[in-house]
């Protein structure tokens with residue numbers, strides 16, 4: 001760790017540093033970012049880009065009294081390093097360690113937590129209004145990326161702030177990138193602003209000139225402010241932000257600390273809603289990240305190039321590598337789109353993560369990146385489906401939460417044939433509670449008309465996608481982050497012909513008389529493993545691959561309940577209201593008595609950490625499932641059960 005960085009315990013320690021020292025500190029921070037993220041994985045590029053901006057903010061403001069609200073929060077690593085979290089920094093995104101996002105519980109310097117995009121302006125506005133209402137005095141600054149500015153909520157905040165007129169600084173961190181290159185008309189507009197800094201300066205020069213004309217210019221600029229606005233508009237159109245009621249500064253070089261400090265002080269002195277447009281370079285200072293900002297937006301552990309040695313490729317032991325669910329999804333969709341020209345794909349700023357960049361290459365005109373605009377994605381798909389297309393909306397499960405009303409109101413009420421491909425469903429690991437896709441089963445299974453499925457492996461994902469596209473109403477397929485399970489030694493068959501599944505039909509994978517394990521999606525593999533272990537102990541466990549959460553395979557589930565009297569349901573989602581709840585409701589509605597243990601995510605937010613470890617903590621592992629089934633078979637009294645577990649059989 002760098003010499004100056006070691007001396008920074010809080011932002012106050014920055015105040016006495018000279019510009020030369022701040023520059024030195026910036027390069028020490030960059031080194032620390034690369035060294036740490038190389039070990040932990042994380043959002044490297046966004047943070048390398050905001051080093052100078054963060055230093056400028058913390059040298060001008062007095063955090064935590066002054067509030068800095070980072071949009072998404074994935075670019076707050078530098079802020080963490082400067083606000084008393086330097087010593088824990090290497091625990092970033094590790095279980096029990098620092099979060100990869102801002103969190104109120106982590107530090108008083110994080111006034112607002114995040115993880116999802118486009119919330120900062122609204123949150124900062126709320127903080128500013130509370131300040132005014134309580135008669136307090138402090139600065140409030142929201143830092144919003146150009147990608148986040150594609151999200152509708154950002155405009156709702158700007159629209160509101162611009163009329164309320166309270167003191168609020170919004171810093172627009174424009175690096176021309178979302179995760180992928182930024183999209184949309186606003187991105188194009190920001191490019192125009194960036195390309196015309198001379199013109200904007202000219203406008204300010206005119207004002208200055210006018211103010212110097214004795215007796216004439218000054219009154220012209222003063223008349224209720226209106227004449228000044230009018231004159232300015234004659235010379236140059238106002239920026240969009242000015243029209244929204246903000247004073248606009250920029251575009252500025254976001255790596256020039258003195259300029260940033262100067263303009264930030266100016267903006268704070270100016271008062272009212274102020275927008276400072278800074279231009280930064282994503283990945284700045286680490287060559288591979290500068291050259292490939294999309295890959296370095298967020299990545300797993302890697303070897304920094306200065307440490308990479310030339311290694312001879314290992315003697316080729318050809319072992320098939322399991323593909324990710326995202327890759328299987330995209331490849332299947334390409335196949336289906338070749339056959340059906342009505343099939344189109346929609347992503348909300350996640351072409352790489354969802355796998356859709358592969359689809360985009362094959363069908364550039366049939367792939368739509370709408371920006372961070374999940375609501376638009378869902379309703380646009382609904383519109384497309386009314387006019388003859390078969391849209392597939394590929395979203396991360398957690399981000400569909402943004403489009404919930406659109407899912408109900410625009411798609412399901414009208415029973416429209418829109419397919420939802422929900423990636424990252426279940427526990428995602430190191431991104432933590434804002435990103436785990438654990439709510440979708442509960443929030444979707446209560447919506448009429450929607451068919452809801454989860455595949456046990458890649459082949460079933462292929463089948464479910466084909467099935468969804470064959471339906472005349474809405475369907476969702478949810479699958480986890482990571483690789484598909486592969487039968488030992490077998491390569492995944494991308495060319496396989498997908499089968500249309502019978503809607504609402506499960507798959508009995510293993511018979512058994514003592515207990516039935518009814519597993520969903522990625523939990524089927526561990527359930528089979530558990531049944532194998534139980535057999536060695538003389539317990540015969542049936543395993544049912546549920547396939548459908550909605551409609552449920554009622555006949556089979558009731559049959560297993562009657563035969564065994566003991567059910568274990570397993571799902572990678574919240575227990576409350578999820579798949580297991582559906583099974584319980586079925587038993588209750590049909591008055592079939594059985595002991596049921598539901599394995600799933602408990603009623604608390606799951607922290608960040610390793611995916612497998614977090615799953616195991618919720619009992620979502622072969623051992624956890626076997627343990628639940630074993631105790632259900634062996635323990636007769638619910639009281640005895642309660643002594644050993646929270647999940648007493650009901």
Ligand SMILES: Cc1ncc(C[n+]2csc(CCOP(=O)(O)OP(=O)(O)O)c2C)c(N)n1
Nearest residue numbers: 046115116117145146147148177178179349
């Ligand atoms: C609602 C929502 N959708 C998608 C994402 C995934 N996501 C995280 S960061 C990001 C890009 C943000 O771009 P920008 O705001 O410009 O920040 P930068 O990384 O460029 O600094 C996206 C799409 C998210 N966090 N929240």
Ligand SMILES: CC(=O)[C@@H](O)[C@H](O)COP(=O)(O)O
Nearest residue numbers: 072074115298353424431481
């Ligand atoms: C910050 C954010 O929301 C994304 O960058 C997210 O971290 C991506 O997750 P994956 O790495 O699973 O694509």
Ligand SMILES: [Mg+2]
Nearest residue numbers: 145146147177
């Ligand atoms: Mg950006």
